[in-house]
Amino acid sequence: MDSNNTNRKVVVYTSETGFTKKYAGWIAEDLKCEVMDIKDWRNQKPADYQTVIYGGGFYAGSIKGLKKIKEQMKAYPDVKLIVFATGATPAESKEIIQGAMDANFTAEEKKNIPAFYFQSGLNYEKMSLKYKIMMKMFAGMMKKKADKTPEEQAMAEMLTHSYDYCKKENMKEFLEYSE
Numbered sequence: 255m256d257s258n259n260t261n262r263k264v265v266v267y268t269s270e271t272g273f274t275k276k277y278a279g280w281i282a283e284d285l286k287c288e289v290m291d292i293k294d295w296r297n298q299k300p301a302d303y304q305t306v307i308y309g310g311g312f313y314a315g316s317i318k319g320l321k322k323i324k325e326q327m328k329a330y331p332d333v334k335l336i337v338f339a340t341g342a343t344p345a346e347s348k349e350i351i352q353g354a355m356d357a358n359f360t361a362e363e364k365k366n367i368p369a370f371y372f373q374s375g376l377n378y379e380k381m382s383l384k385y386k387i388m389m390k391m392f393a394g395m396m397k398k399k400a401d402k403t404p405e406e407q408a409m410a411e412m413l414t415h416s417y418d419y420c421k422k423e424n425m426k427e428f429l430e431y432s433e
């Protein structure tokens with residue numbers, strides 16, 4: 255860890271079912287920096303850091319916890335904020351991902367906050383009841399949908415079970431930017 259404060263980085267995450275936490279741990283390992291849950295971040299002083307890397311999962315199009323951290327970091331314009339989001343959308347669905355990312359940032363924020371997407375998976379065992387019900391409803395809708403594109407057909411099948419597609423390779427572009 256860089257303790258002289260010249261380039262102190264921290265990875266902060268919100269993770270409901272563990273995927274974002276896994277990526278956060280990998281990033282911290284690679285960048286040799288601290289990593290902490292958003293709950294522990296509340297006791298920290300953002301001004302002690304040069305870079306805050308925030309990660310959250312996509313939940314019905316919104317990156318979990320992003321609004322709050324963006325709001326908090328407005329008071330620290332000298333601290334760089336970098337965002338990563340995890341999701342079940344396949345990495346190849348670039349337009350869908352771009353659209354989802356765009357919806358989470360204003361035009362002004364896009365200029366200042368680099369944002370990256372890492373494909374993850376689904377974990378029904380760790381999902382809260384509320385999320386399990388939402389997911390089952392969405393999976394049911396996708397299954398019933400007529401004239402599915404091959405992309406939608408693949409998605410409909412993926413939604414029926416737990417899987418983990420997290421790979422360190424997915425972070426390549428992000429690490430090239432952040433190192």
Ligand SMILES: Cc1cc2nc3c(=O)[nH]c(=O)nc-3n(C[C@H](O)[C@H](O)[C@H](O)COP(=O)(O)O)c2cc1C
Binds near residue numbers: 310340377
């Ligand atoms: C209720 C619910 C809604 C979701 N919505 C999306 C979504 O809009 N886009 C997407 O790509 N993935 C979606 N996912 C998948 C999650 O983003 C994915 O599992 C993520 O990695 C979860 O991160 P976490 O376990 O760290 O919270 C959703 C999952 C659940 C349970």
